[in-house]
Amino acid sequence: MGVINAQTDALRPGTLVATALAFLAGHWALVLVGTLLLRALYKRYASPLRRYPGPVLASVSRLWKVASTASGQTHLDHIALHRRYGPVVRIAPGEVSVASPEAARALLSAGKRFFKTPFYAVFPPPENPDIFTETREDVHATKKRVANVPYSMAAMQQLSPFIDDTIELLARKIETFIDKEPRGVFNLGDYLHYFAFDVLGEVAFSRSFGFLEEGRDVDGAIKTIDNSQWYNGLVGQVPELDYLLRRNPLWQFVPWLSTKNALITRMALEEMSRRQPFDKDNGGLLRTGDGRQDLMASLIQGYLKDPQRFGEKDVFSVAHGAIFAGSDSTASTMQSFFWHVLNAPPVYQSILHELEQAIGEGAIPAEGNLTWNQAQSLPYLQACLKEAMRVRPAVGLNITRLVPPEGAELDGHFFPGGTTVACNGWVLHRDRDIFGQDADDYRPERWLEDEEKAKKMERYMFQFGGGSHLCIGRNLALLEINKVVPRLLRDYRFELTHPGRPLKVHASFFVVQSGLEVYIRKA
Numbered sequence: 001m002g003v004i005n006a007q008t009d010a011l012r013p014g015t016l017v018a019t020a021l022a023f024l025a026g027h028w029a030l031v032l033v034g035t036l037l038l039r040a041l042y043k044r045y046a047s048p049l050r051r052y053p054g055p056v057l058a059s060v061s062r063l064w065k066v067a068s069t070a071s072g073q074t075h076l077d078h079i080a081l082h083r084r085y086g087p088v089v090r091i092a093p094g095e096v097s098v099a100s101p102e103a104a105r106a107l108l109s110a111g112k113r114f115f116k117t118p119f120y121a122v123f124p125p126p127e128n129p130d131i132f133t134e135t136r137e138d139v140h141a142t143k144k145r146v147a148n149v150p151y152s153m154a155a156m157q158q159l160s161p162f163i164d165d166t167i168e169l170l171a172r173k174i175e176t177f178i179d180k181e182p183r184g185v186f187n188l189g190d191y192l193h194y195f196a197f198d199v200l201g202e203v204a205f206s207r208s209f210g211f212l213e214e215g216r217d218v219d220g221a222i223k224t225i226d227n228s229q230w231y232n233g234l235v236g237q238v239p240e241l242d243y244l245l246r247r248n249p250l251w252q253f254v255p256w257l258s259t260k261n262a263l264i265t266r267m268a269l270e271e272m273s274r275r276q277p278f279d280k281d282n283g284g285l286l287r288t289g290d291g292r293q294d295l296m297a298s299l300i301q302g303y304l305k306d307p308q309r310f311g312e313k314d315v316f317s318v319a320h321g322a323i324f325a326g327s328d329s330t331a332s333t334m335q336s337f338f339w340h341v342l343n344a345p346p347v348y349q350s351i352l353h354e355l356e357q358a359i360g361e362g363a364i365p366a367e368g369n370l371t372w373n374q375a376q377s378l379p380y381l382q383a384c385l386k387e388a389m390r391v392r393p394a395v396g397l398n399i400t401r402l403v404p405p406e407g408a409e410l411d412g413h414f415f416p417g418g419t420t421v422a423c424n425g426w427v428l429h430r431d432r433d434i435f436g437q438d439a440d441d442y443r444p445e446r447w448l449e450d451e452e453k454a455k456k457m458e459r460y461m462f463q464f465g466g467g468s469h470l471c472i473g474r475n476l477a478l479l480e481i482n483k484v485v486p487r488l489l490r491d492y493r494f495e496l497t498h499p500g501r502p503l504k505v506h507a508s509f510f511v512v513q514s515g516l517e518v519y520i521r522k523a
């Protein structure tokens with residue numbers, strides 16, 4: 001009787017819970033490991049993505065992505081990953097990376113409802129997304145309609161004189177350097193970075209940021225952006241973390257984490273207040289300025305036309321976002337170009353020959369700045385530029401999109417709704433079917449051999465993304481690159497201080513590069 005009573009006592013709910021709790025307390029480590037193991041096995045084998053190969057760690061947690069991003073070399077990791085595992089690789093429990101340019105075209109094309117992932121929402125400013133960070137497709141479309149106007153090539157051409165002024169300043173700085181230190185080491189990479197920043201200041205706010213003038217990273221703005229991009233790139237792999245970190249109200253009280261006082265943010269806020277009150281008569285122009293229709297003025301006009309859809313905060317966030325999105329990207333592209341050209345003497349010689357011939361034929365001026373059209377009349381130079389953007393696209397992290405709820409097929413693979421699909425320009429641009437068996441090599445001639453083949457390659461270039469999220473600043477970037485690069489190549493002669501030495505590279509979002517050092521002399 002006593003034994004039966006003891007057994008029924010043990011089965012009472014209260015006693016069961018107490019026994020379970022006692023077991024947990026005694027074996028918590030074992031329970032924890034067991035739970036994590038079960039969870040990992042579930043993620044690895046219960047998912048419809050289980051048939052795609054990839055690193056084991058990636059199939060059970062997002063740690064693989066985090067570690068790869070933290071290494072700063074995720075662009076290279078992805079090349080290696082696809083070489084090893086094939087065209088579709090599982091890079092997180094719910095995410096695959098695709099290597100096929102055809103799949104990437106479909107993924108990025110407008111109208112197919114592959115929307116941006118929460119990765120983008122981590123980029124600042126979280127309280128008022130700009131065109132890059134806005135993940136609601138309809139809101140994005142409204143904002144982009146307004147911003148497309150000031151970013152059009154026609155609008156950019158009007159701002160051309162201010163790009164020219166910045167080129168003159170760069171040339172003056174180079175000449176001063178040559179006069180002072182004829183055999184000194186000139187950090188061309190840094191000066192290209194300063195140039196890209198100052199152009200943005202002129203185009204966005206009608207004022208220079210002063211990087212070229214001072215020959216340094218004023219106020220540590222470049223460093224601040226880099227730190228911020230590290231955060232965005234890393235936390236973007238696990239976007240929920242942002243609520244514990246930057247979106248956490250306590251964050252503002254940590255002075256070294258707050259970006260409120262960063263030069264660019266301060267300047268954008270100052271510029272807004274200098275133009276207030278916004279009124280239709282003034283059209284957002286700087287009252288004390290030279291009457292130029294800069295980016296800020298056009299955005300203010302967009303706001304005045306339809307304040308409900310494009311608010312005052314949008315003016316700030318889009319202008320501010322331009323500096324973030326447009327500085328490292330343009331600098332990195334120019335650095336890649338010079339690094340490849342200067343490391344390939346026959347390529348460098350061919351460009352010089354083309355420039356000389358163009359001057360002789362009157363196609364480009366012998367001094368002063370070139371126009372966009374004049375730069376377009378240099379096919380070899382254009383091929384060199386395209387090739388640099390192919391082998392070293394400026395965005396190093398993956399571009400990611402969500403599969404719509406009903407699921408979708410990409411290049412013969414069906415992915416269920418909610419899957420994150422990633423693609424990386426460094427992988428896509430090395431596709432041997434499209435770009436040739438020597439796709440890994442920098443060989444500008446590939447663009448000039450066969451017109452049909454060149455057109456096909458062009459269709460599969462993703463250096464500016466694609467579809468409804470195609471880079472809004474590409475006209476500006478291409479215009480300034482096309483103006484400054486031939487001017488420098490025509491007027492100066494460069495020699496790498498360490499031929500063959502790779503640039504120091506880390507990809508936080510953009511591929512940030514340093515170490516492009518040269519000896520420089522007048523041509």
Ligand code: HEM
Nearest residue numbers: 132322325326329330333394399463464465469471473477
């Ligand atoms: C050579 C220079 C540049 C390169 C290689 C580049 C590359 C890209 C790429 C690949 C994207 C798509 C990203 C994605 O979908 O995840 C993008 C988007 C964007 N870029 Fe650029 N960019 C450059 C210059 C600029 C400049 C100068 C600006 C502004 C002044 C700018 C502003 C933007 C914005 C706002 C977006 C978001 C567009 C959208 O989602 O609709 N970029 N860029």
